[in-house]
Amino acid sequence: MSIQPGDRIPEVVLKHIDEGVQSIDTPTLFEGRKVVLFAVPGAFTPTCSERHLPGFVEQFDAFRERGVDVACMSVNDPFVMQAWGDSQHVPKGLKMLSDGNGDFARALGLEMDASAYGMGMRSKRFALYAEDGVVKQVFVEAPGEFKVSSAENVLANL
Incomplete structure (x- = not known):
C-alpha cells in the first residue's frame, strides 16, 4: 500500500552532492519542516526535464x-542528479x-517497474507535502500522466 495522508515519512537514507557525495536521512530532511518532495521516473527524461522539474524551478520562490x-528525487545516482540540476538551473536550496x-x-509504496523501457525499477511520478515528517497530501500520477504532481497544482492545494 502506498503512503497516505497522516502517515509518517519512512526512515531511509538518500544521497546528494554538496562538497562531495553526502548522505541525508529522511528524518533530517522532513522533521521540523514543511516540505514538498516531488519524484520523477528519471533525470533527463522528456516530461521530467521539459515540464516537471522546470515547474518547480519556476515556482520555487512561491x-x-x-x-x-x-x-x-529520482532513482538515479547523485552525480546524475547534480548534472541534471545544473543543466536545469536549479536554484540553491x-x-x-x-x-x-x-x-x-x-x-513509500510508489515504485514502478520500467523494465519494459530498459530503466529497471523506478519511482512513480508523484509529489507529496509533509509537515514535521507527517504526510498531509499525496499527488500520484496515473501512468503516462502529468497533472496532479505539477508545481502549479501542488502550490494551489497547499
Missing part, C-alpha cells in the same frame, strides 16, 4: 514564501536527491 522547502537503489520509492 513555495519558499509559504515556508515550504522543495526537494526533487532546491535539493536534488538520489534514491539510487529505489529504497525510498519502495518504502
